[in-house]
Amino acid sequence: MPTANPTACLLVIGNEVLSGRTQDANIRFVATRLGAIGMPLSEVRVIPDIPERIIGTLNEVRARFNHVFTTGGIGPTHDDITSECVAAAFGVPWEPHPEAWARMEASYKPGEFNAARQRMATMPRGAALIDNPVSVAPGFSIGNVHVMAGVPRIMQAMLDGLLPRLPRGVPVVSRAVHTTGLPEGRIAEGLAAIQGRFPDADIGSYPFYRPGGNGVAIVAKGIDAQRADAAIAEVSALMRELGATPVMGEPPG
Amino acid sequence: MPTANPTACLLVIGNEVLSGRTQDANIRFVATRLGAIGMPLSEVRVIPDIPERIIGTLNEVRARFNHVFTTGGIGPTHDDITSECVAAAFGVPWEPHPEAWARMEASYKPGEFNAARQRMATMPRGAALIDNPVSVAPGFSIGNVHVMAGVPRIMQAMLDGLLPRLPRGVPVVSRAVHTTGLPEGRIAEGLAAIQGRFPDADIGSYPFYRPGGNGVAIVAKGIDAQRADAAIAEVSALMRELGATPVMGEPPG
Numbered sequence: 001m002p003t004a005n006p007t008a009c010l011l012v013i014g015n016e017v018l019s020g021r022t023q024d025a026n027i028r029f030v031a032t033r034l035g036a037i038g039m040p041l042s043e044v045r046v047i048p049d050i051p052e053r054i055i056g057t058l059n060e061v062r063a064r065f066n067h068v069f070t071t072g073g074i075g076p077t078h079d080d081i082t083s084e085c086v087a088a089a090f091g092v093p094w095e096p097h098p099e100a101w102a103r104m105e106a107s108y109k110p111g112e113f114n115a116a117r118q119r120m121a122t123m124p125r126g127a128a129l130i131d132n133p134v135s136v137a138p139g140f141s142i143g144n145v146h147v148m149a150g151v152p153r154i155m156q157a158m159l160d161g162l163l164p165r166l167p168r169g170v171p172v173v174s175r176a177v178h179t180t181g182l183p184e185g186r187i188a189e190g191l192a193a194i195q196g197r198f199p200d201a202d203i204g205s206y207p208f209y210r211p212g213g214n215g216v217a218i219v220a221k222g223i224d225a226q227r228a229d230a231a232i233a234e235v236s237a238l239m240r241e242l243g244a245t246p247v248m249g250e251p252p253g
Numbered sequence: 254m255p256t257a258n259p260t261a262c263l264l265v266i267g268n269e270v271l272s273g274r275t276q277d278a279n280i281r282f283v284a285t286r287l288g289a290i291g292m293p294l295s296e297v298r299v300i301p302d303i304p305e306r307i308i309g310t311l312n313e314v315r316a317r318f319n320h321v322f323t324t325g326g327i328g329p330t331h332d333d334i335t336s337e338c339v340a341a342a343f344g345v346p347w348e349p350h351p352e353a354w355a356r357m358e359a360s361y362k363p364g365e366f367n368a369a370r371q372r373m374a375t376m377p378r379g380a381a382l383i384d385n386p387v388s389v390a391p392g393f394s395i396g397n398v399h400v401m402a403g404v405p406r407i408m409q410a411m412l413d414g415l416l417p418r419l420p421r422g423v424p425v426v427s428r429a430v431h432t433t434g435l436p437e438g439r440i441a442e443g444l445a446a447i448q449g450r451f452p453d454a455d456i457g458s459y460p461f462y463r464p465g466g467n468g469v470a471i472v473a474k475g476i477d478a479q480r481a482d483a484a485i486a487e488v489s490a491l492m493r494e495l496g497a498t499p500v501m502g503e504p505p506g
Contacts (some may be wrong), residue, residue: 015457018294019427020284021472021503022459024277027299031273041271043306046280046297049457053296076438077458078445116441151460174272185329188369192331204268204302205330206275207404219274250274 005169006039006066012046013054013082014072014150025152026071033159038169038223039067049073054085062089062145067166069159072150074139076116083140086147087124097123100138107136131161141165172221175228177236178208178251180215182244187216190238198231200224208251217251258422259292259319265299266307266335267325267403278405279324286412291422291476292320302326307338315342315398320419322412325403327392329369336393339400340377350376353391360389384414394418425474428481430489431461431504433468435497440469443491451484453477461504470504 010030016022024046031041042065047053054073062068073082087094101121105113120137130139130146132154139148139158148158184207195203201222208215220231236246263283269275277299284294295318300306307326315321326335340347354374358366373390383392383399385407392401392411401411437460448456454475461468473484489499 012297015455015474016459016472017280018284018297019288019425019474020281020294021427021457023281027270028273028276031271033273035272041273042301044265044271044297044299048295075458075460076441078441078448079457112438114438114442116445117438151462153462172272174274185365185367185370185373188329188331189367192369195331202268204274204332205328206269207328209404209406219269221268221272 006167007042008034008039008067008069009061009065010041010044011054011057011061011068011070012044012072012150013049013070014046015048015079017046018048026150026155029152029156030069030071030159033163034069035172037163037166038171039166040169040172049079049081051081051085051088054082055089058086058089058145062143066144068145070145070147071155074120074137074147074149076120080119082147083119083123086142086145090124090126090142090145092125092142094122095125097121097127097129097140100129100140103138104136130158133157133161170223172223173225173228174219174221175225175232176217176219176250177232177239177246177248178215178217179239179244179246180213182216182239182242183207184216186242187218187238190241191218191235194231194234194238197234198227201228201231203231203235210251210253212252215251219250259420260295261287261292261320261322262314262318263294263297264307264310264314264321264323265297265325265403266302266323267299268301268332270299271301279403279408282405282409283322283324283412286416287322288425290416290419291424292419293422293425302332302334304334304338304341307335308342311339311342311398315396319397321398323398323400324408327373327390327400327402329373333372335400336372336376339395339398343377343379343395343398345378345395347375348378350374350380350382350393353382353393356391357389383411386410386414423476425476426478426481427472427474428478428485429470429472429503430485430492430499430501431468431470432492432497432499433466435469435492435495436460437469439495440471440491443494444471444488447484447487447491450487451480454481454484456484456488463504463506465505468504472503 127140220228239246380393473481492499
């Protein structure tokens with residue numbers, strides 16, 4: 001795996017994921033998009049809406065990873081505290097952002113841009129806006145921290161708008177082959193030998209359980225597509241040797 | 254929220270979640286089960302299959318939280334390295350576990366309990382088994398760390414078997430009310446006032462976007478069901494004041 005690629009950490013901020021109320025729907029999207037620009041996600045943390053936890057975690061991960069992405073906690077209600085916690089983490093004032101304020105004020109009828117909504121236009125000093133084409137209220141970047149909404153549809157639009165401003169690494173390519181009826185325990189030894197011959201391809205083994213049959217998917221990832229292809233070709237040959245039928249790609253469904 | 258409740262951290266170990274290949278299906282289940290026994294999930298981390306990351310994170314979180322649960326990385330293939338990393342984190346030998354070995358050997362035909370499968374019966378010295386009623390190969394507990402499979406069906410069976418052995422706190426109860434057509438920005442001010450009157454109920458506001466109409470769900474959580482009910486009754490009254498129709502419970506779907 002490339003070591004020169006920038007690293008990324010995602011902070012999912014919200015009691016609702018930790019309580020089990022809400023199924024996370026953001027990790028996979030962020031992971032896929034960042035992998036595609038060569039900034040693979042190196043860690044995810046899910047943390048509660050508690051100021052000292054948010055501030056402490058932010059300061060830890062922004063020092064440790066090249067870029068930090070947050071989701072959640074930038075709405076208008078009392079439990080939306082991400083923005084002021086980011087200001088506290090950076091030690092800068094939390095104050096009205098003129099451009100965010102103007103955009104939001106223009107989007108409401110006279111008198112409806114109330115105090116709760118004005119909080120969404122209040123940001124750490126020095127924040128650069130991340131556009132919100134869905135519901136106006138912007139996210140923002142400050143330093144290497146990118147603050148986005150938690151609602152998946154809004155987060156996705158924000159991230160897609162932000163991506164062109166981010167540094168790029170070498171995208172990681174992924175190749176897969178799968179088969180049914182072959183347990184991991186039978187392919188493991190040969191697979192380890194293939195991994196030994198392809199130190200530049202990161203080979204993962206993932207059992208699956210489907211109505212159409214249980215089986216195993218083998219994925220080779222790396223920055224060199226030809227090497228990933230070659231590793232998967234060897235895995236396919238190994239599957240055949242063991243009496244199974246390899247099928248290129250991930251299992252359906 | 255109760256401060257005397259034991260705290261829990263979940264470590265999701267696996268490149269496949271960080272790359273976006275796999276949608277996490279374990280966080281919500283673990284969160285719900287632990288909340289029900291009064292050991293609410295306080296943090297989740299998703300980390301890659303890299304020994305130093307697993308060992309370092311384990312040692313950090315096992316010192317910080319009362320209990321740590323891991324999912325993933327205990328299968329038979331070369332990328333399954335959780336078990337030996339746990340041994341390294343605890344500074345104990347990684348060696349065949351007699352009971353795990355006996356169970357697994359008995360489950361295979363003669364000659365099929367091969368070296369790869371024997372790895373699944375190799376554990377940190379002192380490990381206490383977590384039963385696997387789905388596919389035999391056990392998980393284990395050592396100290397305050399509980400090591401489970403990543404495949405959701407197996408993880409769920411393991412956790413349900415483990416729960417009776419865990420300490421219990423005061424379960425958190427949750428009450429909800431929702432309404433359509435009322436944006437968060439209009440209810441925010443009144444909601445903050447209610448939160449102020451109910452410091453013992455943790456009130457969250459969650460917008461939803463559904464074909465049947467957009468709206469907002471308000472959730473009150475705490476260890477006192479009557480207080481949560483009372484908070485939600487005030488929220489319902491607030492919704493009515495604002496011209497919306499409150500519907501008890503979470504929105505459907």
